[in-house]
Amino acid sequence: MTAVLQARGLGKRYRRRWALSDCTLTVPAGRVAGLVGPNGAGKTTLLHLATGMAAPTAGRIDVLGGRPASSPAQQGKVGFVAQDAPAYAGLSVADHLRLGARMNPRWDSQLAAGRISELGLDPRQKAGKLSGGQRAQLALTMAVAKRPELLILDEPVASLDPLARREFLRHLAEAVADQDLSVLLSSHLVADLERVCDYVIVLVASRVQLAGDVAQVLAGHHRLTGPRSEATAWPPGWHVVAESHAGRQTTLIVRGDSPGAPGQDNPGWTVGTLSLEDIVLAYMRQTVASHDGLPALEVTR
């Protein structure tokens, strides 16, 4: 597995506060990787470190085999759609494309113009007059037209309405299909990620809680429901991610390879499937609980 992004012991401190600390993470090449985590997990900081917008306080980060923003060539290899898709309000859409053409040697003006007309944007329109969705599309166009090897998007759809959100993700998926692109996309909306991502990274409080192929993650996690019990002997290789107790019933989210096994060994237990959102939330909750210093069991009582 070749990596487009590799972080080791990465940390970033703003004045006294560590926005990200001791983060070790690998993003594989050729994937559309979704970075999920609660607010304040350090997602934006990580992405800013990856684009060279910020410099690490500790540890190191390599993007496409180089230091972020260490040279214009390195900058050319990474496309970035920043949070809220900033654009020059006084400049027109055409001006933005001209800006991209002048500031990027590998700029694909045909691609850019094609996307703009496909989106139905008026090139003479000032960026300040665009809707949030249109501005996000403009930012995506600029990031894609510079022909990057890695496209990084920071919460690209967070501020969009559901329709614009779907449109944006559709265009992103098309761009990925057309070009040989690796993508790293952050969001706190798991449902959105499920639509485009084939790799998921759950980041909670600077720690990677889960990283893997979406299909494998889905196949490897199960919901077990059974009679209330404190501890059950699970086969080796099984790991309880989260447990909750309600009445006389215990619900577990477990990670393991063979879904049939626990049901067979422990009569009375049923095995259910999980959505990506269920799994991601389970990992987030697990960390929140252990951060309180209390086991999950205590919390639910």
Added chain:
Amino acid sequence: MIWLTWRQFRAQSIVAAAALAATAVVLGLTGLRVARLYDSTGVARCSARKDCGPASANFLNQVNASLDSHLPLLFGTALIVIPVIIGIFWGAPLITRELETGTYRLAWNQSVSRTRWLATKLVLVGLASMAAAGLFSAMVTWSASLIDKVSMNWLQPAVFSERGIAPVGYAAFAFALAVTAGILIRRTVPAMAVTLAIFTAVQFAARALRAHLITPLRIITPISGLTGANITIRPGNAGQLALAGNVNLPGAWIYSNQIVNAAGHPVSQVPLPAGGALSVQTCGNARTGPTGECFAGLAGHGYRQLVTYQPASRFWEFQWYETAIFVALAAVLAGFCFWWIRNRVS
């Protein structure tokens, strides 16, 4: 990057060009009118006759009487604030607006280094600020040149900073200061206010410093007699003689003009003893005035007139110093901006 800077700066530069063009028309016409007055009052030809007093006075009177001839002075006053206005309005938003609106995240993710981004902005807009202030100053300097030539006051602090190349230095400094304040405060309007306050303080400091840039000239004149008229003597009361030096140094910036005694201490009153060359009898007669003996007595006691000053011919020397200092300050601030953008931001 040059294109983007130009595109962002286009509106301001058009406004500035229009303002400069309007100023050129107004001051051009005024300058011609002043030149006509200079001819008609005879100042242009008086130096051959070595009798410029009446013609000069007449010229200045007429200049003061005609409203439009006030314009060079009015624009001169405007020239005090123009460099800082340019600096504030072009410098403060230059980086800060990008930080405020988040567009720096767009700009920094093109294939252009942050340093080049800043360098292009600073150099292009900074040079534009200096050019605008310089052109404005050139127009004021030209249109006021005949008035200045007659009134010989261009080393006076108020006039000095409204002429020549000094406004170029002020503009460079005000611009760099505004950019620096902007990136540190991260908000445009407070940065503008801070820039104005600091710039004003530095201007006053520079005025105080200017006197020390070049060692002044000294003239020590013995008190020889009234014919030389370097001194005014009034017989004082109670055996005192009041002395005051006169100076005839056209256009000079006079630091001090004193009567000093033999020990070199400044005095304004000389005690008159009862007898001798310097006495109530020789100097103290209010009706006849001091006699020749009195002057001999003053000279004998070592009283002299001491004038320290900068001659008018040093105007350009001072201008270069002033400009160099302000440009150097601007360069230091620009250096800080580069350091900050590489190490401190986000």
